[in-house]
Amino acid sequence: MTSTTGNITLIANSSNTTATNNAGVSGTSNGTLTANSGSITIDSTSNKSSAVSLAGAMSAQAIGITGSSTTASTIVSLGAMMIVAGGSDLSVTAMNSSGGANTGITQTGAITVNADGGNISFASNNIISQSGAITMAANTSGNESTVLYDTTSGAKTTTITAGALTVTSGSTSGVNYIVKTLGAGIDTGVINVPGSVLLDNTYGGTAGAGGHTNFWIHYHCKF
Structure with a gap:
């Protein structure tokens, strides 16, 4: 599906009681979505099936995906994504009725953010399992940007795995990297950002899965 001048908006509601059938919004690897002059917005609600299952590549000035389910084993499944130059942010949110160790977000394929000062949020x-390598344009916008992974609304079993992140050289404003869980494990790829890095699995002021109140806090600045 391609929109040459406007936006793409997909809204669905699936009441299916079988976990493997009839995702709210679904597509094959050939089912690409392109809105390079606008945004892609997906808002899907499901019961036991996935809310969003899109293997095909997406490209737009902004991408916002929200999936809500009751007990889905995988809530949101995505492929490669690109934010084009002149665009803004990439945001993915996936919620079951209860926090836990089901798959909230799974993502494969490269993520490219060519927007100056663009943000990324999962x-x-x-559980968040994001394996695609991320490449971001240098941030010369004058405002700090953020790459965020957050499962603090989950449980101590709600882990995060994040793909490698590279920011193109030449930034004059920070690109900050934040990964937060509620006591669950954190596993990241290689991180290269001109800003701060925070990995935090605090659980109510006590040690989380990594054995520390704060799993790791490290600051790195490189312009």
């Missing part, structure tokens, strides 16, 4: 109350 949030869920279930």
